[in-house]
Structures are given as C-alpha cells and as structure tokens.
Amino acid sequence: MIIDCHGHYTTTPPGVEEWRNTQKAAVAANPAFVGEKGQVRVGDDEIRESLESAQLAFQRERGTDLTIFSPRASWMAHHVGNQHTSKFWSQHQNELIRRVCDLYPENFAPVCQLPQSPGAPIDESVRELERCVSEMGFVGCNVNPDPSGGFWDGPPLWDQHWRPLWEKMIELDVPGMIHVSAADNENFHTTGSHYLGADTTAFMQAMSSGFLSDFPGLRLIIPHGGGAVPYHWGRFKGIAADQGWDFDSLMDHIFFDTCVYHQAGIDLLVRVVPVDNILFASEMVGAVRGINPDTGAYYDDTRVYIEGADLSDVQRKAIYEENARRVYPRLEETG
Amino acid sequence: MIIDCHGHYTTTPPGVEEWRNTQKAAVAANPAFVGEKGQVRVGDDEIRESLESAQLAFQRERGTDLTIFSPRASWMAHHVGNQHTSKFWSQHQNELIRRVCDLYPENFAPVCQLPQSPGAPIDESVRELERCVSEMGFVGCNVNPDPSGGFWDGPPLWDQHWRPLWEKMIELDVPGMIHVSAADNENFHTTGSHYLGADTTAFMQAMSSGFLSDFPGLRLIIPHGGGAVPYHWGRFKGIAADQGWDFDSLMDHIFFDTCVYHQAGIDLLVRVVPVDNILFASEMVGAVRGINPDTGAYYDDTRVYIEGADLSDVQRKAIYEENARRVYPRLEETG
Secondary structure (H helix, E strand, O other): OOEEEEEEEOOOOHHHHHHHHHHHHHHHHOOOOOOOOOOOOOOHHHHHHHHHOOHHHHHHHHOOOEEEEEEOOOOOOOOOOOHHHHHHHHHHHHHHHHHHHHHOOOOEEEEEOOOOOOOOOOHHHHHHHHHHHHHHOOOEEEEOOOOOOOOOOOOOOOOHHHHHHHHHHHHHOOOEEEOOOOOOOOOOOHHHHHHHHHHHHHHHHHHHHOHHHHOOOOOEEEOHHHOOOHHHHHHHHHHHHHHOOOOHHHHHOEEEEOOOOOHHHHHHHHHHOOHHHEEOOOOOOOOOOOEOOOOOOEOOOHHHHHHHOOOOHHHHHHHHHHHHHHHOOOHHHHO | OOEEEEEEEOOOOHHHHHHHHHHHHHHHHOOOOOOOOOOOOOOHHHHHHHHHOOHHHHHHHHOOOEEEEEEOOOOOOOOOOOHHHHHHHHHHHHHHHHHHHHHOOOOEEEEEOOOOOOOOOOHHHHHHHHHHHHHHOOOEEEEOOOOOOOOOOOOOOOOHHHHHHHHHHHHHOOOEEEOOOOOOOOOOOHHHHHHHHHHHHHHHHHHHHOHHHHOOOOOEEEOHHHOOOHHHHHHHHHHHHHHOOOOHHHHHOEEEEOOOOOHHHHHHHHHHOOHHHEEOOOOOOOOOOOEOOOOOOEOOOHHHHHHHOOOOHHHHHHHHHHHHHHHOOOHHHHO
16 A cells, blocks of 8 residues: 655635635735635535546556645645634635545545644644544644745744644644745745755754654654755764764654655665655645656656665555554544 | 865964954944954964864865865854945955965965845945955855845845846856855754755756846856755756756756765765766865764765765766866966
C-alpha cells in the first residue's frame, strides 16, 4: 500500500472560491469585518467531478492508494482578514475535506487547516483542531509558521505562543505538517521560494532552540523534502556540533516528505536522512504540473523516483506506508 | 591552481570591531547620526597574525591557492544605521580587504561589500563599487538582496532600484555574489536559514522575472551551493516550464559555489548543475568550524568532496579555476 502524506484540494468547485471572494471583498472594505459562516454551495457531484479527473485519476495512474488530504495550502492565506474570518474560512475548508473523505473513504484521509491569524493567540486553532479530530475524524493538521504571508513578523515556533497547540496535538496524537501559505510579499514566489524557505526556517528554529525536547511525542512533517535541509545536511550537523545542539534527537520529532521532483534530489534525500524519517508524498495536484523530460512522467510523480532510488524493499515499504502509519496513528481508525 | 571564490575576513583584529561598536552605539542613540569616517586602528602585524593562523593556514593545509576575499558577511549589517554610517563602515571594511591583498597578493583577491541601506537608493553602492574596482583593483562585489536583515521589505532584484548597480557591474566587468548579512529577525538563524533562504529567493526572483536577460554580461554567484535550488532542480525546471519562463538562459548569468558541507550534497550539485556554472568555494573560516566525522576533515574543507565527486580532471579544473577566471575576469590583472 502506498500512502501519499501530502495532497491538497487544489481543484475545488467554483462555489468555494465564490464564498471566499465574497469574504475577501468584505474584509478589504472593512478589516474588522466579522460576518457569518454562511454556506459554501458545492454539490457532491461537483466534488466527485473535481477529483475524478485529477487526484483520483493520478492515484490510479501512479498506483498510489491513500492521500492524506488537506485544504489548498496557498488559499489558507492567514494574512487575509482577521481571526473571525479565518475561523469561518477554515471551518468551511475543513468541512469540505470531510465531505471528500466521506465520498472516497478508501482514497483520502483528512487533515485540517487551522484558523491562524497574525497577532491572534493560538486558541482558536486549538479549538478547530479539537473539533476536526474529535468530532470529524481528522488525522493531522497543517501549521503555518508564518501567518503573515512572508513578512515573518510573528513568534518563532519555539515561542510560548505555540505551546497550547503542541500540547493539544500530543493529547490528540496527531502530527502537524509545517506549511506556509501564499506569499503576500513580492520578494517571494509562493511555491518556488516561500515554501522552501519556510521549510528550512522551521527546521532551523527547531534545531537552534531545542524546543521539541519539551514536547515528547510531538511530530512535525517538514514538506517539500525538507526545503534546503537534506542538501545542506553537513552544514546543519556542523552548526549543531559547533553550538552543542542536539541534532540526532530532532529525528524523534521531525519527518521529511518526498516532494522533490527529480531523481538526483530523491537520491540525496534517501542517502542522508534516516529512512524512518521519510514519508512518501507527491503534493499532487500542486506546484508543478508538467512532464519531466528526463522521465516522461509528471514531475510530481514522485513514485518514479522512489522506485528508481537505491532502496531495499523493506526501506521502500517504510517510506511508502509504515512511517506514515506511525506518524499518523489515527489513520488506523479511518483508513 | 585552486581558486576559492568565497572567503570572508571573519578573523579581523579587535580594532575593527571597536570602530564599528562605537559607530553602532552612536546610531543607537541617534538613528540620524552621521559622524565621520575616522580611522580603524589595525596594524599590518595584526592583520598578518589574524590570517596566518586561520585562512592562510587552511589554504596551505587544504592545498588551495587563491581566495576571493571579502568583508565578513554577517557584519555588513546594512540594517544597522543609515546611508552615511553604512558608507563609512563599508569604506573601512573594503580598505581593510585591500590591505590584506597587498600583504598577500598571491593568496587573496579583493571583493567589496556595498554601502546599501534600507530605503536608500543604490547610488552610494554604485560609487563605492566604482571606487573599489577602478581605484583599488577589486574583482567583484557582494550584493545583499535583503538589506533589512530578514524582513524582506525592500525591492526585489528585478526592481528598477537595482538597475544602476547592474549597469555599473557590466561596465566594470565584475560579478556580484548575492549574499545577505546577519538576520535581525528572530525567525531566522543567520547562517542556518537566512543565508540559504536568501539564496533560493534570489534565484527565484531571477527566474520568475527574467530580468537578467535585460543585462547581457551580468554575472551573479549564488553562494552556499545555491541554497535549496539544486536539490529542487526538478521543481524549478518544472515551475519554469509551467509558466513559460526561460530556465536555461539563467545559466548565462547565474553561478553556484560549492559551499555544501557533505559529500552527498556536492554529488548532487555536480550531477544536476552544468559544470560551467559551478565555482569552487569553501567560505572558510565561516559558518561551520568543526570536523566532519564522515571524512575526518573540516566540514568546510570542500576540496575533499570535490575530489570525491564523480568528475573528470577537465571538469574538476573548470570548477577549481577556469570558471572563476571566466566569471571574475579582473583576476587576471591582480592574481
């Protein structure tokens, strides 16, 4: 069985964007706008149609089985609006993911976005996580380390700000994927530099602070192959050694996905990162949608690279399935 | 011959820091402080001593010949002070580099820092570049893509802001290394995440804007092995293909150094990046100062990894020397 731990609902029916655009127009006119949750008008047939030709078709073509599925990351846009609007938007997006998983329980397992908002405490996110996991059977969450959208003016992950969230994740036994949203800063390209920079930044925040050792059982997935981290494995190990920081114990908490879209990158990832810390993922349908001329397959058909890597069957099975089951124990109940 | 294109004067005698601390105290008390250039009190013997036990000793030990040498990157700190203080500080730092190269003309070739300052036009940097190259024989410059120190609130590299600098670099036929300075934002660790994030960001700004094609002959070095770029080569190529951006022509302008501190990283770099776009570098004495247990050599002894990589003698010679001579043509006059 192949579990893809990183998929977003990037192909939502038009009713989702319509609802959000109405909300965005309202907060643009009045930043303190609250509004109401209201309704997102999307039919089950529309959901089926939006997936059958995309994520489900790719699952079949590529021979993957289950996608751990969350709302479109670039649309979380925590920097847009306020705590209230972020809450309503997150609730809708998470309920939509629940509907997807109800329609295709064999194909998708639900992960939620959190109603973070710049300057707001994390409490509302803790409540939404509790609701999603306890009431709706979610198996994990996405945590945005920079809800400002590329200005990085909020508290780092080691700050007390985050503690209630980490504690709730441990209590519920769900991991978090560290994943920023769209860049609102013209210096950054969302999927090209902002995502990768944030991945590296999050790892370095964990390494330099050692905060994870205060939270036994806390598990974080750093997506996009860990940003720049595996490529600079020696740099990070060397800095840790110079500073007396505990590099190895990070591996009790941090996992990297395989969203690296060429063979040489995957070869490096599996060469340096312990195999137990690698989770298969493709992020399809996501940042890159074309065909890789080197393989003739889609760039984001990461199974091709994992098959091509120097791995034993035992190692491949760990990356494809067993590690995900260990990191997302609630998969057992749903999947 | 082995040319190391990336070394900083990280071991300056105490008089340098004393001068800067006095200036920093003055701008802390009065942000509009101008002051005077004054004098940095450092003797030639102190300079010799600061290098003999460090950079020069390492050159000998590691068998490298010439280091392209610039002021300590983390100390550029363009976010500290204002245009006036940045100018005086840059002049002193560059004059110190000139003294190093006068003392050891066989061992070092000079590269300057620029007196950038947040919100200020680039004119003062153009003037200092002209002074350093035309009057003091410098062969290149360091360009800080984020003089804010990690808040990224200035103009991206494709903005008109930078045009006079690019034009002057072309006129003088000198390249620029894109290199940020210390992070003033607690979200970032200077050498761990800020440097690597900036490298990736600069590449993406070039790729998404295509601005380099407006500047034939402009050459930029992206240090630290290109940040996350080679590891995510497929992602960048795929995004470029999706968007209709010209990936290949970037290679007329962009070069990556070899400051990647483990064998697997260097193996990836030389596997994916055209060999003509790779310049040998170690950044010693720099971000990582310890011994790599995998090699028994210093982490930043990158020659060990280049020797260990799957390269022909012709390719190795290109990386060690020929590419640097092509990218830094003024080396011929000095070196």
